[in-house]
Amino acid sequence: MTSHEWQEQAAPYALGILSAEERRAFEAHLAGCAACRADVRAFAEVAGALAHAAPSAEPPQSLRDRVLAEAQRVRPIHVGIARRARLPWLAAAAALLLAVAGAVAAWRLTGRVHRLEDRIAVLDSIMAADDSALALLTGPDVNVVSLAGTDRQPSARVVWNRARNRFVVLAFDLPAAPPGRTYQLWAIAKGRSPMSMGTFNTDAHGRARVLLPVDQQIAALGFVDNCGLTQEPSGGSPQPTETPRLLGAWRRTD
């Protein structure tokens, strides 16, 4: 590429819309090109300013408390310690490269460290979510039902955590309901009409992990015999409009 062609990448790079391949090539170029680094910086500020183009919206008062509560839970990463502890090979590589290539390598490596830190942060949040999911899935007052189709797949598992008054729904290989449709779960007790447990949909991979509050009527019964899954119009139906696609009997776990 000519230097002019490289410069054309600065704006889309700052917007984060280059393909992975283009991004890697451009970052390699950035290491040795101060002009492009300056462009990226300027366009990153433009991108930052675009946040002001979002329609005005008032966050709830409680959000500030949640942000601060999160800070109470997690202490800031202290760069020296955290990077050494988490990424010993990277720190070693950084030292070596810094010695060899000086500022050029530092620029590239800082980018890599930031990306890796981002990934760590994402993994941290996934782990935190898993922790709370695990807390919901275990305990003395938990019931579970496995729902299976006739041909083994798709499948779903629903956990009823009474202490927290939540259903935890885990679905696998269940193709996402088409637009305008949703999946709905039903609590089926002998001698009663099915009671809605709530609606959800699966992602592009056919998976779902959702929490549904337990309806008072179901909570009052304390136990139901079966659990069924149907596909309904968006928003759910008062009563199932089709034979359950998945069905299972509740059992107690431990």
Add this chain to the structure above:
Amino acid sequence: MATLPNAPVPDSQLVSRMAAGEDAALGDLYDRYGRTVYALALAIVREPADAEEVVVDAFGQAWRRAASFDAARGSVGAWLATIARTRALDTLRARGRRARAHERAALLSDEGIAAPIAATGSDPARAVERSEARRLVSQALAALSGPQRIAIELAYFEGLSQSEIAERLSEPLGTIKTRIRAGMEKLRGLLGPLVEGAA
């Protein structure tokens, strides 16, 4: 996002205090940027509950990674906006693109996503600064050609790659690349007052 001109403490100093573990500095940062970050998150994810999650995550990440903030690489506002936008787009992708068909339709209308300016909020001085930033950005976007603005908004608020934008708009990739580049160049010129000295 720009630095607030009348802020008693520079943004970068707040971030240093956060790195030292000072919760109050995080509270101050939230007071400065919470509304803007929330509005940005909401514009991307469209669901208030998801937007709140994004805000908590974004400030949480800023808090944890405060020590790695490097003023030489850009302003605190741009740093926060990048973190929040990345989180919001992750949420959006995780939720799947299918459900957003109607939102796309809205984006592609003449009106676009940029909103009229509104200045409300508890702190009048902040509200005025925010409102000024919004006015500048809104004016700058209005100065772009319609196709330039739409391409940039699809990139920014939907996180679409250039080829995805080309596909969405049924235009050649080269055309889209040119539009985004020209539009961003123009914004860079027009937003000079807002982003200058933002480090």
